[in-house]
Amino acid sequence: NAGVTQTPKFQVLKTGQSMTLQCAQDMNHEYMSWYRQDPGMGLRLIHYSVGAGITDQGEVPNGYNVSRSTTEDFPLRLLSAAPSQTSVYFCASKHGSGGAPADTQYFGPGTRLTVL
Amino acid sequence: KNQVEQSPQSLIILEGKNCTLQCNYTVSPFSNLRWYKQDTGRGPVSLTIMTFSENTKSNGRYTATLDADTKQSSLHITASQLSDSASYICVVRGFTGGFKTIFGAGTRLFVKA
Numbered sequence: 001n002a003g004v005t006q007t008p009k010f011q012v013l014k015t016g017q018s019m020t021l022q023c024a025q026d027m028n029h030e031y032m033s034w035y036r037q038d039p040g041m042g043l044r045l046i047h048y049s050v051g052a053g054i055t056d057q058g059e060v061p062n063g064y065n066v067s068r069s070t071t072e073d074f075p076l077r078l079l080s081a082a083p084s085q086t087s088v089y090f091c092a093s094k095h096g097s098g099g100a101p102a103d104t105q106y107f108g109p110g111t112r113l114t115v116l
Numbered sequence: 117k118n119q120v121e122q123s124p125q126s127l128i129i130l131e132g133k134n135c136t137l138q139c140n141y142t143v144s145p146f147s148n149l150r151w152y153k154q155d156t157g158r159g160p161v162s163l164t165i166m167t168f169s170e171n172t173k174s175n176g177r178y179t180a181t182l183d184a185d186t187k188q189s190s191l192h193i194t195a196s197q198l199s200d201s202a203s204y205i206c207v208v209r210g211f212t213g214g215f216k217t218i219f220g221a222g223t224r225l226f227v228k229a
Contacts, residue, residue: 042221104162
């Protein structure tokens with residue numbers, strides 16, 4: 001299994017540009033999520049999905065859109081990039097949407113985004 | 117105030133030495149606590165998980181402890197290796213305006229030869 005994969009690994013955007021960060025998992029996990037990681041802060045939840053066709057907002061959803069048309073894929077769209085969106089973005093997946101201790105969350109390798 | 121506080125922010129130790137990383141949390145009620153290891157340029161990987169009824173969990177040279185009464189956890193690394201150089205993140209799941217998972221900012225560990 002490849003686990004959770006993300007593309008691209010690095011990206012530089014200009015303010016106002018849009019782009020999509022790709023995320024895929026091959027573990028047949030129902031739950032997928034996007035986080036951003038900023039220096040000196042813990043990972044913060046942007047959006048999540050509990051299954052195909054179902055998405056919801058996390059802690060910091062503004063400026064981002066998601067969709068979940070298949071179990072495997074969960075892309076994150078930046079609508080109009082701003083310098084405040086400069087961050088490292090992680091996609092993650094786990095089996096269920098509950099907080100069962102045995103249900104480990106698996107993270108992708110991350111996308112480092114810089115907005116100029 | 118952060119609901120999950122980790123200390124120290126960074127730590128340098130010599131290869132072969134032991135170290136202990138701390139995590140204090142205010143999330144209540146508490147469900148479970150995980151420690152993750154994050155290598156530079158990679159995503160976090162789960163090391164240990166403990167529920168409120170557990171007070172210690174080991175994974176090789178990594179031993180996590182939990183005191184649910186004082187809301188403190190520690191991660192002890194024994195006989196450190198160069199490959200232990202990474203960030204260690206404490207993650208608490210509990211009820212804070214709904215069930216949520218709160219990530220600490222991490223402790224950056226450098227192991228030197």
